Amino acid sequence: GAGVSQSPRYKVAKRGQDVALRCDPISGHVSLFWYQQALGQGPEFLTYFQNEAQLDKSGLPSDRFFAERPEGSVSTLKIQRTQQEDSAVYLCASSFRRGASNEQFFGPGTRLTVL
């Protein structure tokens, strides 16, 4: 089925490298969310898009993190000058309706390891 897909599934980066993580949401879904999940913890909100507009980026941990969704479909999360504390699973989710108060469909995540 046409679920949410993310690529790459696994990424190993050397400290200081830039990485780009891609999310392909379900076609027609208005809302797109990025989360960071550390081992043994729940997903932590990073940012929210409604179509191409980034309406909430309060969860981005630093200015090294940047997300975009230029045409309101595919989204990219970019992390510049990666640090070891950036190692986590990055989850993308999409939703047919606006806002977080709706069922979200998650991708399988990208596991980022920073050495």
Next chain:
Amino acid sequence: DQQVKQNSPSLSVQEGRISILNCDYTNSMFDYFLWYKKYPAEGPTFLISISSIKDKNEDGRFTVFLNKSAKHLSLHIVPSQPGDSAVYFCAASATNAGKSTFGDGTTLTVKP
């Protein structure tokens, strides 16, 4: 300060019995709550939700109860099946917000 807490990291029940997973929240602005289930190496999958205007929502074997005064919700699974073994996350959001706040999850093991 964790606004959504799942105080039991793990729960083990016998097949056919009831599983009760609990979740507490502190933010009074939260008015919509969801439960997700997660298998290893997969993203979370939506299970059931409840709005703050209700105190109960049922879907097959799954029922969510909301106690607004206690800022507490629970997920009941009856009867539990081995395939229900997974990590369960509670999530909360406020109307019109883009942000969801998740708990740290409870690992449910259902023994045959």
